[in-house]
Structures are given as C-alpha cells and as structure tokens.
Amino acid sequence: MSAVPLRNNKPAASSLRSITVLGATGSIGDSTMDLLRASPERYQVEALTANGNVEGVVKLAKEFNARFVAVADESKLDELRAALAGTGIASGAGDSAIVEAAERPADWLMAAVSGAAGLKPALAAVDRGATVALANKECLVCAGDFFMDRAAKAGACILPADSEHNALFQALASGSREELTRVIITASGGPFRTWAAADIEQATLAQALKHPNWSMGQKITIDSASMMNKGLEVIEASYLFALAPDEIDVLVHPQSIIHGMVEFRDYSVMAQLGSPDMRTPIAHCLGWPDRIPGRAAPLDLAKIGSLTFEAPDYARFPGLKLAYDALRTGSGATTVYNAANEIAVAAFTAQNIRFGAIARLVEATMNEWVRAGNLAPLSSADDAIAVDHKARKMAATLLPQIAAKAS
Missing domain, CATH: 3.40.50.720 (NAD(P)-binding Rossmann-like Domain)
Structure with a gap:
C-alpha cells in the first residue's frame, strides 16, 4: 500500500x-x-x-x-x-x-x-x-x-x-493508478528560458536569482534557472507515486498557473491550477482531507489572458536529462545527482565556476561514480548519507578540472 x-x-x-x-x-x-x-x-x-x-x-x-x-x-x-x-x-x-x-x-x-x-x-x-x-x-x-x-x-x-x-496528488484523485498513462510536471523555464546556450553559460549569480514567477530561497532559485530543480522533481515524482521514468513528462509553462497534470487511459487530462504561491499547496496539506481557507491571491484567468506551453530543451538545460539518466541507473545514482548539484551550486555561488559548469560537474560526477563501480542498492538512511558524503567529495575533487575546462 x-x-x-x-x-x-x-x-x-x-x-x-x-x-x-x-x-x-x-x-x-x-x-x-x-x-x-x-x-x-x-x-x-x-x-x-x-x-x-x-x-x-x-x-x-x-x-x-x-x-x-x-x-x-x-x-x-x-x-x-x-x-x-x-x-x-x-x-x-x-x-x-x-x-x-x-x-x-x-x-x-x-x-x-x-x-x-x-x-x-x-x-x-x-x-x-x-x-x-x-x-x-x-x-x-x-x-x-x-x-x-x-x-x-x-x-x-x-x-x-x-x-x-x-498538483499531481490532487489530479490523481480523478482516477486509479491503473488508469493512469502519464503525469506532466510543469516548469516555468526560469529566467533563462529564452536565452541562447552561450549566454546561459556566462550567466551571473544576480541573473540566475531573478526568477520570473516564484519567490524562493537562493539554492532552489538557482536550481530553477538550471532546471536541475525540475530534474529533482522528476525523481521525486517517481518515488512518490511509483512511476517509471517514461510515465513522467515535463512541459515548460511560463505563466506557472498549471502546476501539474495527469493523463488517464481515455486521454482525459486533469490539471490543477492556482496562482504561483506556495501557500496553496501547503494549505491543501494542512487541511487535508478537508480544505481550509487559502491565503494566496484568487486565480483570475481572464486577467491572465493566455496560457502557453513549450517542450523542454535538453541541449540548453542538460541537468534535466541527467535526472532521467540517474533515475534509470538507480542504486544511489539519484543521490549522487543531488549531491554533485549541491557542490556545483555552492561553487557557482562562490563564483568559482560558470553557470554552465553546474551541469557538467554533475554529469562528470555521475560518470565517475558509475565507472568506479560504486552502484549498490540503498537500504537505510545511513547508506544514503554515506553515498551523499562520498559523492560530495568526488564532486569536489572533480571541481578544479571542470572549472579549468570552462575558463
């Protein structure tokens, strides 16, 4: 169960x-x-x-x-x-x-x-x-x-x-797990959604922190700019709802009004909409199974006017593809993905690497982890923490090499 x-x-x-x-x-x-x-x-x-x-x-x-x-x-x-x-x-x-x-x-x-x-x-x-x-x-x-x-x-x-x-949790109430064909996680695209790859490579910390829709902490805002945050959400959705990687799609939705959708086998698609305010999902959790009065602004679709969608660009945002790779690899690879990203974001924040090097450090750490034969199933919190610590050390060791290539 x-x-x-x-x-x-x-x-x-x-x-x-x-x-x-x-x-x-x-x-x-x-x-x-x-x-x-x-x-x-x-x-x-x-x-x-x-x-x-x-x-x-x-x-x-x-x-x-x-x-x-x-x-x-x-x-x-x-x-x-x-x-x-x-x-x-x-x-x-x-x-x-x-x-x-x-x-x-x-x-x-x-x-x-x-x-x-x-x-x-x-x-x-x-x-x-x-x-x-x-x-x-x-x-x-x-x-x-x-x-x-x-x-x-x-x-x-x-x-x-x-x-x-x-949003997925609310939409899933419309059908059974057996009736589901896929879930769709939306992404704002962050501040670099329309930027060329060369410009993303050189983005500054101040630019990465200018999220167009959400007010969040520094780490998660940088992750949103790289779409690493969306990769983490893909992994999270897989474990939360027992979904295979192929059952999880990402769709760029710049307005951040639709937060998630579920497609069922009759091709009905159920979506949850709301203003981009974390008080809405938290209120749902606080009141569940009831609903309590919200504190976010009511949604005015007439004022918003239009909702648009784009396919994610894995070439400009390789961190998202790496999340799927980690999920398919399993055996601690998702732990490595997260640990290496935290090292990379800290290095970017300290201005030790370029923005574009974040994904390269994560990829290099994942590749080295697999090459070294470290893959093994995790069976306890201590296992996960040990992998996290070891992966951080590996990422830190690879960091000078990645920084030098980008200079």
Whole structure:
C-alpha cells in the first residue's frame, strides 16, 4: 500500500490538529506559519526548528506558544536558552534535537529542512506514523525507495507539499493508478528560458536569482534557472507515486498557473491550477482531507489572458536529462545527482565556476561514480548519507578540472 493516498478517502480532520514545522524560518516555513496564523483555532504548535536563526524561531515559538524549539547549530544552544528563558518552552540544539522535534507527538509535520540533513528527522516522523507534508526533495531523491517503504509499513501518510507534486496528488484523485498513462510536471523555464546556450553559460549569480514567477530561497532559485530543480522533481515524482521514468513528462509553462497534470487511459487530462504561491499547496496539506481557507491571491484567468506551453530543451538545460539518466541507473545514482548539484551550486555561488559548469560537474560526477563501480542498492538512511558524503567529495575533487575546462 502506498504511503501517498491517491484518493481523498480519509475521514474528516479533527477540530484541533497539533503541528510541528521543521525549518520554520525558511521560505516554506514562512508560508506554513502564515497559514497557521490565519486559523489559530484549528492548530496547536508542538515544535519548531531552524538551522541557526535563533531570533526568528524564538519569535515564532512565543507567538504560537510552541512546546519545543530546536536549532541545528549546536553553537547556538546557549543563545537559544537565553532567548527562551522564563517561557517554559523546552529547547535543544544539534542534529539530535531536530530529530527529537520530529519525534514529538504532533499529528502533522512539515518537513522543510533542506538538503540531506532533512532525511533523518523526516524518517523519525514517518516511523511514528505521522502525517508528513514533504517539502524536502532530498528525502526522496536520496532515499526514495526505502523512505516510501518505511512510510507504508509505519502507516504514515505522505502529503506532497511541493506545488508540482501537490498538483499531481490532487489530479490523481480523478482516477486509479491503473488508469493512469502519464503525469506532466510543469516548469516555468526560469529566467533563462529564452536565452541562447552561450549566454546561459556566462550567466551571473544576480541573473540566475531573478526568477520570473516564484519567490524562493537562493539554492532552489538557482536550481530553477538550471532546471536541475525540475530534474529533482522528476525523481521525486517517481518515488512518490511509483512511476517509471517514461510515465513522467515535463512541459515548460511560463505563466506557472498549471502546476501539474495527469493523463488517464481515455486521454482525459486533469490539471490543477492556482496562482504561483506556495501557500496553496501547503494549505491543501494542512487541511487535508478537508480544505481550509487559502491565503494566496484568487486565480483570475481572464486577467491572465493566455496560457502557453513549450517542450523542454535538453541541449540548453542538460541537468534535466541527467535526472532521467540517474533515475534509470538507480542504486544511489539519484543521490549522487543531488549531491554533485549541491557542490556545483555552492561553487557557482562562490563564483568559482560558470553557470554552465553546474551541469557538467554533475554529469562528470555521475560518470565517475558509475565507472568506479560504486552502484549498490540503498537500504537505510545511513547508506544514503554515506553515498551523499562520498559523492560530495568526488564532486569536489572533480571541481578544479571542470572549472579549468570552462575558463
């Protein structure tokens, strides 16, 4: 049985739902807290976490009367405790404290800790059978098979919080898995959608951060510019919904109004539409199986006027094709894809490589990984984290070579 409910067949949610938000001060956390703020009578905050933003997470903890607060940065523990003095709110710091937050008895948990660091906390919530709104791609990209298996065995419910996967989740309610022929994930095309390949190669950090539709963190915005983010979403969709690579298509849709579509065997296509605002998919997860009042702008199609579509260009955006290659290779290749991309984005952000070298470093790392005979099935979180660490070191070793070729 899948951990993702493909039909909305659960009983109505209780009147009061306890909530934990991992990554409460990030962009997804901000949107989540905004929705909680709008319906205080529906939710009780159990725990909040942040990476190192003590001031931000403490402010939220006091506002929402949280019971536990944790930061990942162990050096901030004294600062955190001082800021919470007299509140009665329990606290902790370090990776174990983030896991502790996930283990606390909340009905619903937002998993928005970025990177591979989010895997163990998300698994802690899964193992106690919680409802997990998943906004951390790495949980599935790095550990998709066993993550979903553990969720199913524990009776956990995985709700996709990314806009594209949430759109697919909603559209899939129109039919059964057996009736599906393919899913279509839409992509805005990012800031370089119409750029020539030579111009993309030389793009600056400032240009990469000018996303035309979405307001997101720096890493995900750069990934959107390279379409690596869409590659990660293809991998995520495969594990979430048990889809083969050939059952997942990408369609460039510059207006970012249609977020995902599902085609069934009668060739009916069901689509989910909405303004480009992360509060819409998060609200769907927060209220599920009910719907709660939204905070995004209502969709005015007459004002928008037209919706357009384009096929993705794999030559200008090779990172997308690499995601399909990693998915077909399996045995940790998707973990390598993600790890190498994180090293490449960090190098680009530090102005150590050109924008076009991001995909080249990912490809070189994947090729070297396979050549070295590292492929093996992953069976635990520790396996995935070990592959992630090893792939990062390999990418870092290859980085000077890739940078030199681009100079």
